[in-house]
Amino acid sequence: MTLRYGLGLNHLTEAPNDYTAVVTDSTNINVTKIMERMIGKGSTVTKAEGLSVIEEFEYAVVEEVKNGNIVSTDLFRISPSISGVFEDENDSFDPSRHSINLNISPGPRLQEIISKIELKKVALSSAEPVIEKFVDLKTKVENESFTPGQIASIKGSLLKFNEEDNNQGVFFIAVDGTETRVTEFVKNKPSELMFFVPDGLTIGNFQLEVRNTPHKLKTIKKGRLSVELVPAN
Structure with missing residues (x-):
C-alpha cells in the first residue's frame, strides 16, 4: 500500500497558484485490525489475549498521563502542557482562561519509517x-x-x-x-x-x-x- 495524495488549491495563502497536499483514501485501522495483523504473521498470542494486553497497556498509559507524567515509548511520546495567559506570578489555573493540552509526537520506531512511506500522487475530484x-x-x-x-x-x-x-x-x-x-x-x-x-x-x-x-x-x-x-x- 501507498500513501495516496492529491493537490488542491491552497486558500490559506495570498498567492493565487499555491497548492497544498491532501491525503486521500486512507483506511481507518482500529485495535482489532492491528491484532488481526499480529495473528496473521504467525504470533502465538490469541486474539483475545492480545486485546486484553492492549487494554491493560492503554489503561496504564492513561493512568500515567492522568498523574501528569510524560509517557515515552518506541511508538509515541505524550507530554502535558498548559496554555493560556496568566496575569501575574500569583495567578492560578482557571478552566475558563486556561487549558490542559496533551502533546503527542511519534517515537523513534515511527520516526524511522517516515522516510520509507511510499507516496502515490492521484487526481482529486474537483467536487x-x-x-x-x-x-x-x-x-x-x-x-x-x-x-x-x-x-x-x-x-x-x-x-x-x-x-x-x-x-x-x-x-x-x-x-x-x-x-x-x-x-x-x-x-x-x-x-x-x-x-x-x-x-x-x-x-x-x-x-x-x-x-x-x-x-x-x-x-x-x-x-x-x-x-x-x-x-x-
Missing part, C-alpha cells in the same frame, strides 16, 4: 470537500486538539453541506470506528465551517471528516483532515 485546517477556537491550537463543548473551525474548500441530511456534515471518527456527528453549527460556508464540538468526545484519538453532496451530484463526497485530533482536556 470533493477539502479540509486544509482545523482550529480549536478556545485554545487557538491548529490541527492538534479540540475542546469538547467549545467552538471549532474548519477551513478549506467545498465544505458547505445540507444540515437537514444526517448523512452529511462533520463527523468525528474514533479509532474503533464509532462516528459522532456534529449537530450545532455557527457557520456553514464553502470555505469555512464553525461548530460546537460534541461534549462526549473526551477520550481517545479522532479523525475528522466532512461529508456532503456537491452541486449537481447525487453521491456523498468525503474530505478528511490528514492528522488525528485529541481532546484538549
Whole structure:
C-alpha cells in the first residue's frame, strides 16, 4: 500500500497558484485490525489475549498521563502542557482562561519509517470537500486538539453541506470506528465551517471528516483532515 495524495488549491495563502497536499483514501485501522495483523504473521498470542494486553497497556498509559507524567515509548511520546495567559506570578489555573493540552509526537520506531512511506500522487475530484485546517477556537491550537463543548473551525474548500441530511456534515471518527456527528453549527460556508464540538468526545484519538453532496451530484463526497485530533482536556 501507498500513501495516496492529491493537490488542491491552497486558500490559506495570498498567492493565487499555491497548492497544498491532501491525503486521500486512507483506511481507518482500529485495535482489532492491528491484532488481526499480529495473528496473521504467525504470533502465538490469541486474539483475545492480545486485546486484553492492549487494554491493560492503554489503561496504564492513561493512568500515567492522568498523574501528569510524560509517557515515552518506541511508538509515541505524550507530554502535558498548559496554555493560556496568566496575569501575574500569583495567578492560578482557571478552566475558563486556561487549558490542559496533551502533546503527542511519534517515537523513534515511527520516526524511522517516515522516510520509507511510499507516496502515490492521484487526481482529486474537483467536487470533493477539502479540509486544509482545523482550529480549536478556545485554545487557538491548529490541527492538534479540540475542546469538547467549545467552538471549532474548519477551513478549506467545498465544505458547505445540507444540515437537514444526517448523512452529511462533520463527523468525528474514533479509532474503533464509532462516528459522532456534529449537530450545532455557527457557520456553514464553502470555505469555512464553525461548530460546537460534541461534549462526549473526551477520550481517545479522532479523525475528522466532512461529508456532503456537491452541486449537481447525487453521491456523498468525503474530505478528511490528514492528522488525528485529541481532546484538549
